[in-house]
Amino acid sequence: MGDHLTLLLLSLPLLVNGIRFQEYLYFQVLSPGDIRYIFTATPAKDFGGVFSQRYDQIHLVPADPPEACGELNNGVFIQGQIALVERGGCSFQSKTRVIQENGGRAVIIADNASDNDSVYVEMIQDNAEGATYIPALFLLGRDGYMIQRSLEQHGLPWAIISIPVNVSSIPTFELKQPPWTFW
Template identity: 60%
Template sequence: MEKAVRTAALVLYLWTVFVQFSRTSGLGINELLYFRVISPDDIRYIFSAAPAKDFGGQFTSSYDEIFLVPADPADGCSDLTNSEIFQGQVILVERGGCSFVQKARHVEEAGGKAVLIADNAVDNDSQFLDMVNDGSTARPSIPALFLLGRDGMMIRRSLQRQALPWAVISIPVNVSSLASFPLKQPPWTLW
């Protein structure tokens, strides 16, 4: 009986989280993609990201351990100076300076497997933006995802504090199979 009550409470809690999230973000839980930071430990959470609306590819494989490498320059709008470590990795860039499509193309040309574009509004912890095509004909084929500004800032800050060139992540993560999903989300993010 006690186990059934706990399970019912968890289901109710998850539904409440979903409803609140849908109201604040405008996106449903199935419209987001999730990734887990494995290392460093201080940001070992499950993060959500919104896929681009009309450009970029989809993940055809699941990556249990892949690097999340911050771009240099951070906005990814010009030639990337640390491209030697981009080959086959997920690249973190910041919004601003050029279109989402241009950022994704620069990452793809540097050998990145996917791009996470973090909002440049570092206080944004709940509003996903729709990333749309900029009208150019050369569209990137790698997955392009929008990351909340606070999440991007916290990831970058952790890597800078520890002088690490990358985080280790798994992407995508199926959160519907995780009973403890609400407990593994970043504490600074509104859920």
């Protein structure tokens, strides 16, 4: 019960005095080890689903092509996993639909500005046809770039992650955040 309540609370918007604050969801890269950090992402505002369970070890598979605006060359590897997609080329909702159609459990869309280490983009629906029900998250460009770069350096087709991570249950001294990002 506690884990499900935590997941629900992590996915709800935070309103204080009528002002909407940015909501965050956290995931941890387990492998490759050089990027074994806890990353921050923001859920789509008004489309996609929420995480109804925690995945302790699931593949984070970079989409091919990276923008995931049409047919994927590696859709078979995304089935049952989480896709890492690059921003650009089509709407956030269209990307989410492509990953959903390929059997992905969720999509993490990294900003295409690899130097972006602080500005989150609010992902909204585009009223295109077809519902999207898998979770869609926005990731800072620097984080996406560093994950992709590490995979390329190690010759790996995917990372292994845990998602979502309840950072309030982790002792502060164990919170390994990316050294290039400030929380």
